[in-house]
Amino acid sequence: MCAQVLVIIADIEYPILARVRTQIEVSPFLKLTRKRWWMLVSINIAFVLVGQTAAVLLGRFYYAEGGTSMFLATIVQTAGFPILCIPLILIPLPPSSSPPPDPRTKKHIVFIYLSLGVLLAGNNLLYAVGLLFLSASTYSLICATQLAFNAVLSYFINNQKFTPLILNSVVILSFSAALLAVNGDSNSPAGVSKLEYSIGFVCTLGASAVYALLLSLMQLSFQKVLKSESFAVVMKMQIYTSLIATIVSIGGLFASGQWRTLHVEMENFNSGPPSYFMTLVWTAISWQICSVGVVGLIFLVSSLFSNVISTVALTAAPIASLIVFRETMNGAKVIAMLLALWGFASYLFQNYLDDSRTMETQKSTETDSSNEIRKESSCVVSLA
Numbered sequence: 217m218c219a220q221v222l223v224i225i226a227d228i229e230y231p232i233l234a235r236v237r238t239q240i241e242v243s244p245f246l247k248l249t250r251k252r253w254w255m256l257v258s259i260n261i262a263f264v265l266v267g268q269t270a271a272v273l274l275g276r277f278y279y280a281e282g283g284t285s286m287f288l289a290t291i292v293q294t295a296g297f298p299i300l301c302i303p304l305i306l307i308p309l310p311p312s313s314s315p316p317p318d319p320r321t322k323k324h325i326v327f328i329y330l331s332l333g334v335l336l337a338g339n340n341l342l343y344a345v346g347l348l349f350l351s352a353s354t355y356s357l358i359c360a361t362q363l364a365f366n367a368v369l370s371y372f373i374n375n376q377k378f379t380p381l382i383l384n385s386v387v388i389l390s391f392s393a394a395l396l397a398v399n400g401d402s403n404s405p406a407g408v409s410k411l412e413y414s415i416g417f418v419c420t421l422g423a424s425a426v427y428a429l430l431l432s433l434m435q436l437s438f439q440k441v442l443k444s445e446s447f448a449v450v451m452k453m454q455i456y457t458s459l460i461a462t463i464v465s466i467g468g469l470f471a472s473g474q475w476r477t478l479h480v481e482m483e484n485f486n487s488g489p490p491s492y493f494m495t496l497v498w499t500a501i502s503w504q505i506c507s508v509g510v511v512g513l514i515f516l517v518s519s520l521f522s523n524v525i526s527t528v529a530l531t532a533a534p535i536a537s538l539i540v541f542r543e544t545m546n547g548a549k550v551i552a553m554l555l556a557l558w559g560f561a562s563y564l565f566q567n568y569l570d571d572s573r574t575m576e577t578q579k580s581t582e583t584d585s586s587n588e589i590r591k592e593s594s595c596v597v598s599l600a
């Protein structure tokens with residue numbers, strides 16, 4: 217899951233513009249000029265866009281070339297997690313101001329990592345089954361519903377507000393998925409039956425829902441137990457949950473007996489064993505590049521922005537798969553894509569409104585308090 221922690225989600229309470237201002241002007245940790253800030257944001261957007269698109273296409277390529285192991289396709293989504301230690305080591309962290317957790321809290325933290333790690337493994341297995349039966353374009357467009365699930369779940373779990381614009385975005389993204397459900401897909405992988413298409417659709421939709429649930433639960437853990445959303449804490453959450461998910465997925469590979477056929481699968485891979493190996497390695501690397509971008513955007517801008525970018529990036533996969541797999545965009549897919557973009561726009565516009573309101577309030581509070589100070593100092597002057 218590229219975005220697992222990642223998209224720790226829709227913190228509408230941290231509006232984008234307000235956060236941008238705060239990060240640039242106030243944070244001594246980031247101390248960025250506006251130009252450098254924009255450069256870093258652009259680099260991280262590129263990481264998400266390239267990492268996620270490459271990972272989805274490579275995942276489809278693995279199946280298209282004769283790969284059959286859903287568990288192997290699950291493992292590669294998290295197995296590259298040691299790469300995440302690089303930014304954790306390279307980026308200097310400010311000394312922690314909070315006391316170390318007591319033994320009870322430590323137990324809770326271990327429980328959180330374990331349960332979220334297991335949920336993440338299940339989530340990645342659902343994604344792997346979805347991609348087995350669907351074309352890359354249909355798969356990606358269904359994944360875009362994660363934003364709608366996110367809006368609904370964060371209303372119940374994270375007390376996020378649900379406005380008419382958010383409702384509009386949920387309804388439109390649901391229409392987009394429904395259109396793909398009833399329309400079928402002329403680009404479905406060879407030999408996929410109607411029933412298998414339905415299984416692929418349901419698993420991908422289920423994965424998008426579980427992904428949104430993971431994000432909301434992670435945000436809840438940061439607020440209630442970890443009591444921090446610092447760079448190190450978020451990175452550690454990403455690393456430990458990926459470690460657990462990788463162990464669980466490897467367990468699944470052995471329990472299912474799929475490991476016995478891996479050797480044959482590699483020998484029979486259409487483009488040869490070296491290509492088999494490189495496909496898996498680069499899928500794992502691509503998911504981690506995407507993860508670095510998602511976490512980077514959370515810190516540079518906000519988790520909401522990060523979530524929206526990774527969802528918008530999903531619409532790049534259908535375009536890329538036109539070129540790579542010669543898939544075609546039929547009318548239904550084009551309309552589904554336009555609906556998805558409309559859904560994102562509606563979601564973003566709500567955040568823009570929240571931002572503007574927060575900045576207005578901030579400005580008037582600042583003006584009020586500077587007037588207060590002026591009044592007080594004139595008082596002091598007159599008293600003197």
Ligand SMILES: Nc1nc2[nH]cnc2c(=O)[nH]1
Nearest residue numbers: 217218219293340343359
């Ligand atoms: N981990 C993960 N995240 C995704 N987000 C969209 N598609 C996927 C996927 O296949 N795996």
